[in-house]
Amino acid sequence: MEVGMKIEDLPISLLSEILYRLDLKSTMRCKSVARQWYYLISGLSFANDFGRLHASSVVDRPFALLLHYVDKQIKKRHLLVTSEELEFKSLTYIPPIYQHDNIEVTVQASCNDLLLCCANMVGNDAGSGPMSEYYVINPISRQWTALPPMPQLARARDGFICWYDTALHKQLSYRVMRIPEFKGESAEFGVEIFSSDTGKWTESVGLCPQGFHSTDCLVGFDPNTSKCCQFFEKPVELNPSHGVKRLGLCHGTLRICQISGFPYKVADPCLRVWELKDYYEGGKWNLEHELYFDKMVSEKSPRLTEYLSKKYPTVALLAYHPNDREIVYLMIKFKVVSCNLRRKTLEVVCDIPTADYFYHGCNVFTFVLPCWPTPIPFQAEKAT
Amino acid sequence: MKFCTVKQYFDDENNNNVTNGIATTVIPLPNKHLKIKANNKEMEQYEQELLRNVMPQELTKLILAANYLNFKEALDFFCRTVANAIQNKSVDYVRKFFGLESDFEPGEEEKLCKEFAWSFEGVDED
Numbered sequence: 001m002e003v004g005m006k007i008e009d010l011p012i013s014l015l016s017e018i019l020y021r022l023d024l025k026s027t028m029r030c031k032s033v034a035r036q037w038y039y040l041i042s043g044l045s046f047a048n049d050f051g052r053l054h055a056s057s058v059v060d061r062p063f064a065l066l067l068h069y070v071d072k073q074i075k076k077r078h079l080l081v082t083s084e085e086l087e088f089k090s091l092t093y094i095p096p097i098y099q100h101d102n103i104e105v106t107v108q109a110s111c112n113d114l115l116l117c118c119a120n121m122v123g124n125d126a127g128s129g130p131m132s133e134y135y136v137i138n139p140i141s142r143q144w145t146a147l148p149p150m151p152q153l154a155r156a157r158d159g160f161i162c163w164y165d166t167a168l169h170k171q172l173s174y175r176v177m178r179i180p181e182f183k184g185e186s187a188e189f190g191v192e193i194f195s196s197d198t199g200k201w202t203e204s205v206g207l208c209p210q211g212f213h214s215t216d217c218l219v220g221f222d223p224n225t226s227k228c229c230q231f232f233e234k235p236v237e238l239n240p241s242h243g244v245k246r247l248g249l250c251h252g253t254l255r256i257c258q259i260s261g262f263p264y265k266v267a268d269p270c271l272r273v274w275e276l277k278d279y280y281e282g283g284k285w286n287l288e289h290e291l292y293f294d295k296m297v298s299e300k301s302p303r304l305t306e307y308l309s310k311k312y313p314t315v316a317l318l319a320y321h322p323n324d325r326e327i328v329y330l331m332i333k334f335k336v337v338s339c340n341l342r343r344k345t346l347e348v349v350c351d352i353p354t355a356d357y358f359y360h361g362c363n364v365f366t367f368v369l370p371c372w373p374t375p376i377p378f379q380a381e382k383a384t
Numbered sequence: 385m386k387f388c389t390v391k392q393y394f395d396d397e398n399n400n401n402v403t404n405g406i407a408t409t410v411i412p413l414p415n416k417h418l419k420i421k422a423n424n425k426e427m428e429q430y431e432q433e434l435l436r437n438v439m440p441q442e443l444t445k446l447i448l449a450a451n452y453l454n455f456k457e458a459l460d461f462f463c464r465t466v467a468n469a470i471q472n473k474s475v476d477y478v479r480k481f482f483g484l485e486s487d488f489e490p491g492e493e494e495k496l497c498k499e500f501a502w503s504f505e506g507v508d509e510d
């Protein structure tokens with residue numbers, strides 16, 4: 001009778017081969033089986049190889065919208081997640097070091113499955129008070145890293161982009177950009193850029209051409225060269241005084257949307273979406289969709305259809321679908337609604353307790369779940 | 385080539401990686417694989433058979449053998465069989481399957497369970 005071989009005799013490479021063939025949930029759970037498994041699964045090369053074996057079409061990746069809002073009565077910030085999938089339960093996670101009554105954490109930006117957050121003292125605006133700290137977090141794997149203090153403590157608009165190429169075994173690389181508020185009309189604006197490659201903030205100036213501020217223009221700024229690189233005029237049909245405009249990204253292309261309607265009392269309110277084409281040849285906006293509200297139909301919620309055909313419905317664009325070019329997310333009254341632009345159909349996603357914060361889309365973020373959570377380097381891994 | 389390695393194995397007497405019992409399971413596999421490559425259902429049945437008749441330790445030996453023989457299809461098949469056996473199962477089940485014991489400190493494991501709580505939901509009953 002042979003003595004059974006123990007698992008310790010199975011080399012790490014072959015144990016990995018078994019684990020790669022599990023789904024994300026089971027693999028994450030296996031971190032709790034034994035220490036060796038924890039370190040194996042938390043490693044960078046495991047992440048790369050798991051991702052490669054599970055590579056699936058980016059269009060099918062599950063995703064959620066995160067909506068940041070404040071409960072005015074108790075002055076507490078909340079993060080609403082629009083998906084019920086188990087993986088997304090982790091999205092509201094805050095690292096223990098920032099879990100404190102005096103500290104307020106806000107999501108400032110998102111890219112793929114990473115969030116840029118800011119922790120600051122309650123009562124201060126993000127990035128402006130003393131003890132304001134930015135951090136980048138993967139809420140699924142709970143890996144995170146704090147950024148060094150920024151050059152200027154001021155209210156700012158934040159941007160965040162990241163690159164992670166599993167096929168080439170590269171490490172995560174990201175840039176955080178801050179454009180501190182500036183008053184008046186100026187052809188120059190200050191930019192602060194954090195690069196994960198250098199681990200440092202640098203200050204830079206964005207320069208715009210003459211007469212820039214008198215036209216309604218979009219500026220593209222490249223954090224790698226620290227220069228303004230592209231200038232686009234807004235679409236010709238975009239009415240500068242009509243309705244709220246929303247810029248966003250869908251499947252890698254820039255889109256802009258205008259809803260003529262709320263808060264303006266307009267007959268025949270409608271939703272228009274333009275997409276930017278010929279980016280390298282100066283850029284041209286193409287009207288992709290034009291949808292009149294009274295033509296939109298919701299099969300499951302006939303009351304919604306009815307509401308939209310009434311006078312002056314309250315509709316705002318929350319977000320573009322990150323990969324599906326036919327879908328946008330709207331806020332209609334107190335509901336998040338997915339709208340298929342081609343079929344002109346609507347589907348209620350969830351309810352929201354308050355509408356105030358989302359009209360200008362500042363507090364809405366998209367989160368796309370990859371095959372394996374993007375690993376964040378420079379973070380000491382602990383089993384405790 | 386798969387069959388060259390097999391011959392080499394038989395010539396190598398000091399080989400501890402593959403015992404006779406395993407060799408008799410692995411070696412017929414290429415033929416079986418070629419015959420039923422297109423037929424997923426039969427492969428599934430074979431997989432179920434394996435899981436029923438073969439102990440987990442034997443499965444890990446099969447994996448080692450397939451790896452040593454550089455037999456990629458068999459390696460993929462056996463690894464997937466083991467993965468399917470532990471998919472969506474509890475941590476305790478997985479430990480029992482591999483004959484492992486927890487080597488975490490008392491508080492550590494609880495912390496991990498809390499951190500990845502979402503991954504512990506909807507797990508199959510043992």
